[in-house]
Amino acid sequence: xxxxxxxxxxxxxxxxxxxxxxxxxxxxxxxxxxxxxxxxxxxxxxxxxxxxxxxxxxxxxxxxxxxxxxxxxxxxxxxxxxxxxxxxxxxxxxxxxxxxxxxxxxxxxxxxxxxx
Numbered sequence: 812x813x814x815x816x817x818x819x820x821x822x823x824x825x826x827x828x829x830x831x832x833x834x835x836x837x838x839x840x841x842x843x844x845x846x847x848x849x850x851x852x853x854x855x856x857x858x859x860x861x862x863x864x865x866x867x868x869x870x871x872x873x874x875x876x877x878x879x880x881x882x883x884x885x886x887x888x889x890x891x892x893x894x895x896x897x898x899x900x901x902x903x904x905x906x907x908x909x910x911x912x913x914x915x916x917x918x919x920x921x922x923x924x925x926x927x
Contacts, residue, residue, distance in 0.1 A: 821845040825892075826883055830876070831855055843903035846896045850882050860902050870895055 812820075821827070827842035829851040836857030839849040851858050853872040861867045870886055873879055886892060904910070 817841075818845065821847050826850060826886060828879060828883075829855060829857060840903055840906055843899040844907065846900045848886055848892075848895055848899055850879060850886075860906075861899075864898065867895065867898055871899075 821842045822845045824842065824847045827839055827847045827849045829836050829839040829849055832852050832854050834856060836849075836851060836855050839851055839855075839857040840860075842849055848871065849857065849861075850871055850873060851861065853862065853874050858872055861871050870882065870889075870891075873882060886895060889895070
């Protein structure tokens with residue numbers, strides 16, 4: 812599917828389920844950037860971004876796939892849905908393209924100053 816279609820799908824989804832263990836989870840991060848709540852394996856790379864927040868860890872990380880339906884039900888029926896959505900969005904902003912470019916530029920400037 813095209814990038815535009817993918818963005819359209821992420822933006823309309825309430826929850827994104829990331830089943831992979833080995834991969835970092837760019838799909839989950841992309842979903843978070845559009846305020847879609849990810850449910851991810853506790854051993855996946857993207858879990859590292861979520862596990863330090865006990866509130867998010869409770870709702871979003873799973874060890875066994877049998878936990879997924881309960882987590883989906885819990886999130887969708889929770890009065891905290893908006894709060895979870897806002898928190899994952901804020902985490903995603905730390906990994907935005909713009910922030911990455913700004914950090915890279917800072918590194919390049921520091922190296923350039925040392926070499927002058």
